[in-house]
Amino acid sequence: MAILKIARMGHPVLRRPAAPVEAPDDPEIQRLIADMIETMLDAPGIGLAAPQVHVSRRIIVFHVPRDRVAEGESDAPPGVNVLINPEIVPLGDEVAVGWEGCLSMPGLRGAVPRPARIRYRGLDASGTRVEREASGLHARVVQHEIDHLDGILFIDRMPDLTQLSYEEELRYRRTGE
Numbered sequence: 016m017a018i019l020k021i022a023r024m025g026h027p028v029l030r031r032p033a034a035p036v037e038a039p040d041d042p043e044i045q046r047l048i049a050d051m052i053e054t055m056l057d058a059p060g061i062g063l064a065a066p067q068v069h070v071s072r073r074i075i076v077f078h079v080p081r082d083r084v085a086e087g088e089s090d091a092p093p094g095v096n097v098l099i100n101p102e103i104v105p106l107g108d109e110v111a112v113g114w115e116g117c118l119s120m121p122g123l124r125g126a127v128p129r130p131a132r133i134r135y136r137g138l139d140a141s142g143t144r145v146e147r148e149a150s151g152l153h154a155r156v157v158q159h160e161i162d163h164l165d166g167i168l169f170i171d172r173m174p175d176l177t178q179l180s181y182e183e184e185l186r187y188r189r190t191g192e
């Protein structure tokens with residue numbers, strides 16, 4: 016396995032729609048997935064999309080740490096999840112606003128409105144079809160990562176760019192330190 020270089024905002028690969036994966040069991044795809052997981056955990060981040068490591072393919076990896084959600088709130092499967100060729104459908108009209116960061120925009124945080132509940136489907140790393148409903152941080156990270164497959168960054172979803180901040184400034188405002 017290897018830790019891959021992460022593309023940062025301004026690199027064209029982040030703005031290009033990614034191509035579907037035709038053979039999930041291709042050894043190159045399997046190696047890419049393993050490297051993406053290692054890269055995400057090393058960063059550390061809770062999600063990573065293949066275009067962020069300069070590979071324009073429709074693959075995302077994510078995990079929802081238990082300490083990042085209120086007790087009993089997370090409906091994400093434990094551990095690292097892999098989704099190949101994912102698709103997403105919003106459920107209902109409820110919109111939730113939450114702070115997001117992105118490994119391609121290090122140090123920045125933005126308040127981003129997104130559908131609060133979604134259904135998504137795709138293939139896991141073994142090529143098995145998965146379909147789940149998601150809410151909370153689970154829904155947010157999946158939407159953020161799938162956006163990367165369509166060349167969309169979280170700032171594109173922000174109606175109010177005054178809510179784009181450096182993480183350190185937010186921390187300062189929260190703690191007053």
Ligand code: NI
Pocket residue numbers: 116117118119159160163
């Ligand atoms: Ni991101």
